[in-house]
Amino acid sequence: MPFLFWVIVSIGSRRYTEQSTLTPFLAQPVTQLALQSITTRNNPIERIKGLLLLLNWPFPSSAFYRDPSFLLAGTLLHMAMQCGLNAPTFSEDFTKSYTKTTEQEHLRRAELWAHVVITYQMYGTLGLFAGSEMLTAATGHVPVLGSQIWSHSNFVASSPN
Numbered sequence: 001m002p003f004l005f006w007v008i009v010s011i012g013s014r015r016y017t018e019q020s021t022l023t024p025f026l027a028q029p030v031t032q033l034a035l036q037s038i039t040t041r042n043n044p045i046e047r048i049k050g051l052l053l054l055l056n057w058p059f060p061s062s063a064f065y066r067d068p069s070f071l072l073a074g075t076l077l078h079m080a081m082q083c084g085l086n087a088p089t090f091s092e093d094f095t096k097s098y099t100k101t102t103e104q105e106h107l108r109r110a111e112l113w114a115h116v117v118i119t120y121q122m123y124g125t126l127g128l129f130a131g132s133e134m135l136t137a138a139t140g141h142v143p144v145l146g147s148q149i150w151s152h153s154n155f156v157a158s159s160p161n
Contacts, residue, residue: 003033004050011057027059031068038075044083048116051076055119073123076116085113 010030013022034054037047051072061067080086101109 003030003037004046004053006030006033007050007053010059011053014057023059030054031059034072035068038079044079045112048076048080048083048085048112051079052115052119055123070123073120077120080113080116085109085116 006026007030010023010026013019013026016022034051037050040047055069055073055076058067058069
């Protein structure tokens with residue numbers, strides 16, 4: 001799906017010093033893809049992973065009212081519930097066709113659900129996002145959650161869906 005691809009490219013562009021305007025240039029189109037992903041019905045797991053990455057590494061925003069992250073966090077939670085991540089062992093109940101899922105797939109879905117809940121709670125509890133980069137800047141050290149976010153990015157990259 002192009003959304004997940006462009007989210008990954010936009011995150012990587014932050015460290016690309018040869019083209020310092022790339023991240024601001026990608027902010028608007030990637031945000032539009034995120035908003036369009038809300039209405040798309042196919043590939044829900046890829047869309048959820050894209051939203052997770054985008055919410056954990058949001059684009060710099062000059063004003064809170066322009067930042068769609070709070071809206072996307074709520075969408076993320078409801079999208080995950082709609083495809084049954086909150087009940088990983090009963091994921092067949094949320095699909096149109098019956099598919100036999102393995103124990104490993106149940107674990108992947110449960111882990112993805114945990115990442116969704118953690119991300120959603122960061123926005124809901126704090127009122128606005130306090131991602132790993134912001135917490136590091138404010139406190140001077142990388143929070144424990146930072147390592148979990150890196151673990152999440154490895155999970156996203158290694159997932160077959």
